[in-house]
Amino acid sequence: MAGTSPTVGNSFVRQLPTPSPYSFSVTSSGQGSRLQTERWSLLLRFSALVLCFVSAVTLTTRSGKRAGSLSSFTGSPELVYCLIASIVTFVYSVLQLFKGVCDISYGAVLIPDRISDYLSFVLDQMLAYLLISSSSLGVQAIQQTDNTPSLRRAAIVSVTMSFTAFLVMAACTLLSGYKLCKRIIW
Amino acid sequence: MAGTSPTVGNSFVRQLPTPSPYSFSVTSSGQGSRLQTERWSLLLRFSALVLCFVSAVTLTTRSGKRAGSLSSFTGSPELVYCLIASIVTFVYSVLQLFKGVCDISYGAVLIPDRISDYLSFVLDQMLAYLLISSSSLGVQAIQQTDNTPSLRRAAIVSVTMSFTAFLVMAACTLLSGYKLCKRIIW
Structure with missing residues (x-):
């Protein structure tokens, strides 16, 4: 027993990779920064989702309490546009969150990393422009809802949320641009 | 005379730098790509300027032919916002063009390169968002100008130009982001 234990120990040591400080530090720091970027991205996307x-729920629920308000909400194309933009961004954020959690848990199993980075960058840009466009029209629509106070309140809350979502999506754009740039150059 | 000419030739040769193929190729290709990016940037900024x-001239001149039209143009806050966005982008494009030409001719004498890249990136983003916002409101304003055909035509041309300027500015944003990323990473 005393003779076999060093042999087992040696074979165990031989199976371990040679520790190279250079390769270890580079890989771990790269993976660490990548993971940190992913976490920030997930946090931003969760904020956009919320x-x-x-924004969507406020506009549909509060203004739907009375029949007259409901008809005036659907009668305003700007608020409908605002609602559609919110719903599209919500669905996109859900998909991105799902993909992000899958990536962290199992690796890039859904879409290859390169395609995902390009796609995220383009879609983030487009959704940021969509949100600022819809928010601008929403602000204009608020001025036209003077005669229906409940719809007016709902529109103000909805447009504020939509504009904040635009700011978050603009930050997402910067982050996905940074990720894409790192992927292209490194 | 026959004895001095080789000496002169040798001193002339000694003054030349040692040709290093590696350093030469890297520097020239880097400067070449930088110059090409600058030229693309100038072209895009000139397009945005035009x-x-x-956009601004169409809105102010055509709708100013009649007194009634002029009053209705200034009475529409959306079109005034569209005009202000166009003027701000025009002034910004003039400044960027002036800086770009100075940079190509004399080097970065006006603003240091690093500050200029950061500033361009931020301002390009903000102006792209401003232009899409104003164009969206402009489209909405066109629908309200049904009773004044001359103003309606002017508004359609102006908003189309403004939207095209937004697309150009979005391309500028990508280019300035690329330049900034290259500067940060390299």
Whole structure:
């Protein structure tokens, strides 16, 4: 027993990779920064999801309490556009969150990393422009809802949330641009 | 005379730098790509300048032919916002063009390169968002100008130009982001 234990120990040591400080530090720091970027990205996308959800729900629920208000909400194309933009961003955020959690848990199993980075960058840009466009029209629509106070309040909350979601999506754009740039150059 | 000419030739040769193929190729390709990016940037900024100029001039001149039209133009806050966005982008494009030409001719004498890249990136983003916002409101304003055909035509041309300027500015944003990323990473 005393003779076999060193042999087992040696074979165990031989199976371990040679520790190279250079390769270890580079890989771990690269993976660490990548993971940190992913976490920030997930946090931002979760915020966008919540904001768009609140924006859409406020507009549909509060203004739907009375029949007259409901008809005036659907009668305003700007608020409908605002609602559609919120819903599209909400769905996109859900998909991105799902993909992000899958990536962290199992690796890039859904879409290859390169395609995902390009796609995220383009879609983030487009959704940021969509949100600022819809928010601008929403602000204009608020001025036309003077005669229906409940719809006016709902529109103000909804447009504020939509504008905040735009700011979050603009930050997402910067982050996905940074990720894409790192992927292209490194 | 026959004895001095080789000496002169040798001193002339000694003054030349040692040709290193590696350093030469890297520097020239880097400078070449930098110069090409600058030229693309100048072309895009010139396009933005022309588009914003046409947008602003169309709105002010055509709708100013009649007193009634002029009053209705200034009475529509959306079109005034569209005009202000066009003028701001026009002034910004003029400044960027002036800086770009100075940079190509004399080097970075006006603003240091690093500050200029950061500033361009931030301002390009903000102006792209401003232009899409104003164009969206402009489209909405066109629908309200049914009773004044001349103003309606002017508004349609102006908003189309403004939207095209937004597309150009979005391309500028990508280019300035690429330049900034290259500067940060390299």
